[in-house]
Amino acid sequence: MREDIYKSIYNTIEQGLYVFDKRGEIICVNPAAQKILGFKEEELVGKIGHNLFHAHALNGCVSLENCPIYKAFSKQKSFTGEEVFCTKDGTLLTVEISCVCLENGEYLVLFRDISLRKKQEEEILSLASIVKETQDIVVVKDLDLRVIATNKSFAAVIGKESPEELVGKTDAQIFEMDENKDPVRGYMEDERKAQTLPKGDSIDKEERVIRADGSVAVYKTRKFPIYNHEDKVIATANISVDITTQKEQEEVLKSLLAKEKQKNSESDIFYTKIFETANLGICLTDKEGRFAVVNPAYCKIYGYSEEELIGEHFTKVVPEENRDLMRELHDTFIQGGQEEIPIEWDVVGKEGKKLHILATAGKLDNIVGGPFKITTITDMTEAHEARLLQKHQESLLIQQSKLASMGEMLGAIAHQWRQPLNVINCTTLDLHLKKQMGVLEDAYFSEAIAKLGEMTQSMSKTIDDFMNFFKPSKEKKHFSLHTSVEYAIHILSAQLKSHGIGVVNEIGEDVMVYGVKGELEQVILNLLSNARDAFEEKEVPVKEIRFYASPLKDGGVELIVEDTAGGIDEPLLGKIFDPYFTTKGDKQGTGIGLYMCVTIMEKTFRGSISAVNWYNNANLREGAKMLLRFPNKEY
Template identity: 30%
Template sequence: MKLDNSKFDIICNTVDNGIILINKNLEVQFWNKWLEIRTGINSNDIVGDNLLNFYPNIDEKKLIRKITTALKLNSSTFYTPQISKFLVDIELGKVADKVFDNMQQSITITPLDLENELVIIYVYDVTLLSEINFKLNEIKEKVEEKNEELKLLFDTTMEAILVFKDNKIIDCNQVAIDLFEYSSKKSLLDKNFEQIISNKNILEKTSDKPFETTIHKEDGTSFKALINIKDNTFKSQSFKILTIVDISDIKRKETLLAEQSKLAAMGEMIGNIAHQWRQPLNIISITASSTKLKKEIGLLTDKVLIDALKLISDTTEHLSNTIDVFKDFLKEDKEKSLFNLSQNIQNNISLIETILNENKIKVQLDLDNDIYLYNYSNEFSQAFINIVNNASDAISLNLAQDELRLIKISTKQENNEVIISIVDNAGGINKNIINKIFEPYFTTKHKFQGTGLGLYMTHKIIKTSMKGKITVLNETFTYEDKLYTGAAFKIVLASHS
């Protein structure tokens, strides 16, 4: 049946959607202006014809089934295309950023005339909504992908990460679960800070820089850790993010390096003492033998005996003093103490003066005798001797015996700082390695002569233990109207007020 131009026709041609009047055999009875404009198919051409003749890709069985259902139930039903998101193929205009090539449609089938088995198919343009959904899905996928990346980073970082809100854990990574020996993330969430770390004051700290501490766990065990705490605000809610790095192994290795360095230094000191004792022991031996011989031949007078005994006593006292200085060097500083810097330096030089003398090295001292430090005296001795030994080795390697061999040592106080300077004239350090000399196991000596730990431990002692600074550069200076170049070590420590 062909509809006359009626009120129905007028209304259907003014609405902003497509309207098709069709029977269950898919014969078109009405095709409104909206569809004419968008499909390019004139109403006169399609009305009375089968819809499939114009759109052969339509799922015929499904569409007939939907029309039959609407008529049978006398109720609207929805048609959802399975492959493409449209019933009638309407190509979209050429738009640069369009998502779809064809109009996306929502299809509703509503019964109109049950007797003649007619239904109205409403075609709604949902392209804009579909584009929004498409872009939202793209964004959602990207966000999910980023979340997966962040989760991967969150769980593969070397730091344990704990996120606190109102003093309760609301998130953590796998490293934190393993570090605190929990079976799963669920078992760690909602726990109070004190339930996993007994150091209650840690959470109260907020620092721009990480700090070292000892963490005591719930089971009574503890470990050395590097911790960083950041306060964060998100959507007016406050969070604390706690990152923890277990540095137990690093500390054990540092202790091993320190012991190794100390043993190397002890070996050098024992060698120095052996050198220093050789002459005094010879004096004692010669004096005792001479006294005995004079006694045997009757030439031993009281004065000769007294002089001989005094020489032996003085020499023995010198040996004893050497032992005392060496024992002080070997002591481990458990606590800081007040010591005179000048006396400490002179004691240190006395331990190695025999080696310096044998290498014909002149030591020029310019010391302020009134400087006192409140720090670790024996650790300073180790650092100082390491630097002087390094200078001695460089001089022996680079300068001939008949050249001036010089080490200049000076101390001065500037404001609240004490500056110790140790300069040699060995020609300086190669610019390609000067930035590496404080690294562990780095040495310029023959592999049988150096461990590469001396200057590393010196740097660690000054910077970490004594909270000072140490630098090295090549310096040119004048001595007795002649220019020399050498390595200049500068140590800066806090003075004792």
């Protein structure tokens, strides 16, 4: 009967159990040990467990004779401790071991896997660093309501010299009170509730705490669960702020409130002062649109006195052509009451002075005689004129860029036409001589005429290509990056070939960007022209321009234009995109090409362009890379 009980325990306990003899060979092993280690019974029995699954044996660090378990067995002593076992699949487990000697001279080993517990302990201990220095009271407790970590603030309240004196204790032990009596009972009940809360929820309440000197303090406390990476609750956190002084002052504040009510008249004066001295123009108009109140800044902006505005309709400062629209907007606003977003307007001051303002408005209902519309304005005239000037300057730059591009195109056409013109000239001269000599055959004549036709058609197609390039299309759409690059390469193909420059387009045909196709082709044309000029300035063994693309983290696309022309001097990298900056010297570069590239990339594509150098394995500068970034959005 007793043997049956022992056998039942042997087969059903959750702890792993095995017995080994004086050689260290396993003579029996229970099902739990097989499950934990991942080995079958026949793979364990007869084998030396130390060599099979002890981690310190598998890495060659400890022999059987030096194994702590076997050494205890050799001395016929029991052994308790932690070891690291290795499962059949190579997983390392931290196990808690208890070993005893049997009467027949064999050794029984009981073990259980505590890897998860050790990991949780490490996670909990790591929380201690969070709470050390904060001035608020922070306490982290385990699921048994014992303090894992706290800070100096809590220790000071309890009258302890260091937080370490509180670690491992419950609230009952810390406050030296019965855990079934308040306030300790309430503390512990809240802790248990906090353990059951979903992630992000908390218990917020005021708690009374007895200080070391016997005084009672009031703390505003937030208790919440701490989850590990497996979404399991491993601890609770308490964050407490001392509000004792705040509570004491509440009564004082109540008495002060009555006094504050008596100061309303003083407050009115205060706000009036703000109204009168503010730099913003402020006006109130009634529901009919008449000026009810204006401040000095408002009068100064428009050039009117207060007397000249009060009672007048607000359209007095609105250009005549916009007055009907502004009346309609005012009536709609008064009826609906929605707050207006800041918007810029053209207005007119005294004696017809033209102004440009930024205005916003709100509705005031709770005023006698209301509703009123309160409008604040800022004089933006100078800033507006500066913007107009900037736009004018940008238009001049664009025009210069177009003229420069036309020069490039004329040069490209010249290169494209040079060979066919030579062929046409030679062919016509040959026909003329053969005709004079009387040896012009019909077949040769027909062949020559056909050849001339092919040349003129090719030249006509060249003109069509360049005319298409200059069509002023501003339509934004998705288009193939590969096709756009290929088209720009075709435009300058004759020039690039005459300079011995190879061009490689590695962009996939399915890579798409959004914007104006023609403007991107203008950017690519400019980059190709710059690379061509760079090759003229430096002697390099291989002249090549490579186009390729890569995805950006936000879903956009980056186009890289890489050349082998020796790169750009590092001090100049940050300047090459500035307007009128050029490195071409005697070649009379305009310095606007790359600036226009920046303008197009930012305004048309909402993207960016930058430049870097690239280096070979010997850290020698090989060339430059132009990086064009296109966002994953439609604008």
